[in-house]
Amino acid sequence: MTWKQVFTSSVGKKLVMGLTGIFLILFLMVHAGLNACIWAGDGGEMFNKGAHFMGNNWVPRILELGLFAGILLHIIQGFLLTVENRKKRTIGYEVSYNEGSKWYSRSMGLLGTLILLFLVLHLSHFWLPNRSNQGFLLGEEINLYKKMKLEFSVLWVVIVYVVGCISLGYHLAHGFQSAFRTLGVHNRRYNTMLISLGYGFAIIISLLFALMPVSFYLGWVE
Amino acid sequence: MEPYHMNLNLKVWRQKNCKTKGEFKLYRVENISSEMSFLEMFDVLNEQLIRDGDDPITFDHDCREGICGACSMYINGKPHGPWQANTTCQLHMRAFNDGDTVVVEPWRADAFPVIKDLMVDRTAFDRIIQAGGFISVNTGNAVDGNSLPIAKDTADTSFAAAMCIGCGACVAACKNSSAMLFLSAKVSHLALLPQGGPERKSRVINMVAQMDKEGFGACTNTGACEATCPKEISLTNIARLNKEYLFASITAGR
Ligand code: SF4
Numbered sequence: 299m300t301w302k303q304v305f306t307s308s309v310g311k312k313l314v315m316g317l318t319g320i321f322l323i324l325f326l327m328v329h330a331g332l333n334a335c336i337w338a339g340d341g342g343e344m345f346n347k348g349a350h351f352m353g354n355n356w357v358p359r360i361l362e363l364g365l366f367a368g369i370l371l372h373i374i375q376g377f378l379l380t381v382e383n384r385k386k387r388t389i390g391y392e393v394s395y396n397e398g399s400k401w402y403s404r405s406m407g408l409l410g411t412l413i414l415l416f417l418v419l420h421l422s423h424f425w426l427p428n429r430s431n432q433g434f435l436l437g438e439e440i441n442l443y444k445k446m447k448l449e450f451s452v453l454w455v456v457i458v459y460v461v462g463c464i465s466l467g468y469h470l471a472h473g474f475q476s477a478f479r480t481l482g483v484h485n486r487r488y489n490t491m492l493i494s495l496g497y498g499f500a501i502i503i504s505l506l507f508a509l510m511p512v513s514f515y516l517g518w519v520e
Numbered sequence: 521m522e523p524y525h526m527n528l529n530l531k532v533w534r535q536k537n538c539k540t541k542g543e544f545k546l547y548r549v550e551n552i553s554s555e556m557s558f559l560e561m562f563d564v565l566n567e568q569l570i571r572d573g574d575d576p577i578t579f580d581h582d583c584r585e586g587i588c589g590a591c592s593m594y595i596n597g598k599p600h601g602p603w604q605a606n607t608t609c610q611l612h613m614r615a616f617n618d619g620d621t622v623v624v625e626p627w628r629a630d631a632f633p634v635i636k637d638l639m640v641d642r643t644a645f646d647r648i649i650q651a652g653g654f655i656s657v658n659t660g661n662a663v664d665g666n667s668l669p670i671a672k673d674t675a676d677t678s679f680a681a682a683m684c685i686g687c688g689a690c691v692a693a694c695k696n697s698s699a700m701l702f703l704s705a706k707v708s709h710l711a712l713l714p715q716g717g718p719e720r721k722s723r724v725i726n727m728v729a730q731m732d733k734e735g736f737g738a739c740t741n742t743g744a745c746e747a748t749c750p751k752e753i754s755l756t757n758i759a760r761l762n763k764e765y766l767f768a769s770i771t772a773g774r
């Protein structure tokens with residue numbers, strides 16, 4: 299069988315979702331870790347140092363290209379899967395079957411769309427102004443800490459960010475364990491562990507991210 | 521439980537054949553015993569329809585003891601009705617109360633087109649099995665069971681997967697109309713045993729290809745299939761199938 303056959307089969311497509319999903323989970327850890335420096339209590343000095351490394355060094359900048367490729371693949375494949383799967387049942391049920399599965403596991407497409415909308419806003423707040431200031435190369439960066447402070451002084455922005463984080467949390471609550479199942483982890487022992495780990499990760503990550511705009515808005519950080 | 525009698529309102533999907541559009545029709549059945557099975561209640565209704573000169577409702581059934589997988593009704597929003605680990609034929613009327621309205625629909629999936637009323641065409645499953653759900657052996661005398669040592673828990677896991685009766689409730693329950701639970705049960709039960717070894721890779725590759733060709737959706741691990749499966753086929757079989765497929769696609773020659 300050819301690689302094309304593998305990756306266009308229903309199982310192969312899910313493999314792509316799982317692999318890119320795990321890659322994005324790793325990215326979230328780095329992102330959350332770095333951003334947590336806003337709570338260092340030093341007026342953003344440590345945070346800006348971290349941001350400087352990520353923005354002004356070729357290694358993370360090249361990895362960033364991989365990140366975009368991963369996100370795009372995850373989005374496009376997810377979109378196609380949702381559309382194709384929906385087409386498999388032309389006539390729906392009068393009474394739908396909802397007890398057997400969690401609502402968020404059935405709503406990955408919707409949650410993903412919410413995250414994507416949030417992402418557009420998020421990139422236009424920070425990534426785009428910063429990179430265009432840099433001339434998309436290694437030029438001078440903007441003060442991202444100040445920029446955060448500015449953006450997160452607006453209530454609706456904070457609300458949109460919190461909603462985005464909640465969507466991310468539910469997306470992860472299903473996505474985390476599902477990704478590992480897709481990669482073939484079938485031992486009950488590991489599955490039970492991965493389910494709890496997934497819930498833990500989803501809660502911690504979404505809470506951490508949501509606390510960032512909230513902290514600025516409520517003046518918890520200077 | 522004391523037996524009791526009930527009157528029910530039924531809302532049943534009627535459809536002449538796969539080419540015509542179907543619709544729900546309302547029926548009333550009276551004096552139904554709580555000790556009847558759901559299909560016996562349908563027999564009563566059909567006799568009533570025949571007496572009135574109407575077309576009786578077509579539905580699939582065979583063993584009526586929960587082992588063949590023929591019966592297939594989607595009852596009040598759940599394949600095989602409200603009970604857990606249960607087939608339609610083993611659903612008893614004590615699950616309902618006097619005056620209830622019961623909505624009965626066929627399995628809904630484009631890969632399972634309606635033949636008539638509540639009967640759908642599930643030959644797609646047969647073709648998936650034909651693509652690899654067997655072992656190629658020369659038949660002859662049965663070999664001595666003890667000549668092939670198999671660990672007890674491996675045999676148990678394999679047998680648990682082999683419990684699948686091919687009813688298709690997993691497809692009916694899945695929002696993606698995916699046949700992954702069925703396929704994973706069939707692949708798992710052979711992949712776990714030494715007899716399934718020689719054709720392990722080609723089996724999973726060919727069966728997945730056939731499943732896709734039949735027009736079933738892709739699995740997103742929601743777990744709706746496991747929750748409704750009359751034989752309690754575990755979702756872990758799907759993860760095993762993914763592993764088998766990944767391994768086979770990386771290592772298969774050609
Ligand atoms: S896996 Fe369960 S629900 Fe699906 S066909 Fe087999 S017995 Fe029926």
Ligand code: FES
Nearest residue numbers: 582584589591609
């Ligand atoms: S009729 Fe055989 S399982 Fe229901």
